[in-house]
Amino acid sequence: MTSPALPADVAAALDNKLEGLSRSETAARAALISRSYRDGGSSRLIKSEADALAYALVRMPATYAAVAACLEALRDIRPDFAPKTLLDVGAGPGTASFAASEAFSTLNLFALLDLRLSLPAATRASKT
Numbered sequence: 001m002t003s004p005a006l007p008a009d010v011a012a013a014l015d016n017k018l019e020g021l022s023r024s025e026t027a028a029r030a031a032l033i034s035r036s037y038r039d040g041g042s043s044r045l046i047k048s049e050a051d052a053l054a055y056a057l058v059r060m061p062a063t064y065a066a067v068a069a070c071l072e073a074l075r076d077i078r079p080d081f082a083p084k085t086l087l088d089v090g091a092g093p094g095t096a097s098f099a100a101s102e103a104f105s106t107l108n109l110f111a112l113l114d115l116r117l118s119l120p121a122a123t124r125a126s127k128t
Contacts, residue, residue: 002072002103004065010098014060017053029054043092046116056093063095071103082106089113 006014018026033055036045046052074081083104088097091112101107 002068002099004068006061006064007098007102010060014053014057018057021050021053026050026054026057030058034058043116052093052116056095060093060095063092064099067096067099068103071099075103085109085111087111087113090115092116 005011029051033045033051036042043055046055081104083100084106086097086100086107086109088094088100088110091097091114094112097110097112101110
């Protein structure tokens with residue numbers, strides 16, 4: 001079973017990237033970005049790596065848990081499913097790819113695409 005919690009190395013990498021940044025400024029960035037999404041906006045407010053980190057810190061845990069639950073359901077109905085590659089379009093910080101790598105040990109090649117290059121960069125050092 002895939003844990004609904006972010007993998008420890010991903011959480012640690014996010015914490016490391018937060019080092020030296022203002023937590024209150026990061027929280028304010030995250031609130032602005034979240035408000036934009038709730039109001040039907042897009043990722044256009046994510047312009048820097050600091051914005052991407054703020055987004056990742058706030059959204060990754062819940063998104064990861066939701067994706068992990070979906071992948072667990074997939075494994076239940078298709079226990080023979082053993083993907084080798086993953087194309088993650090609209091990858092954001094790579095949350096779904098991290099969940100998939102935990103759920104499927106057979107995955108060995110990942111391609112993450114996102115319009116906002118700073119989003120995948122926010123977690124790039126998390127997994128190798």
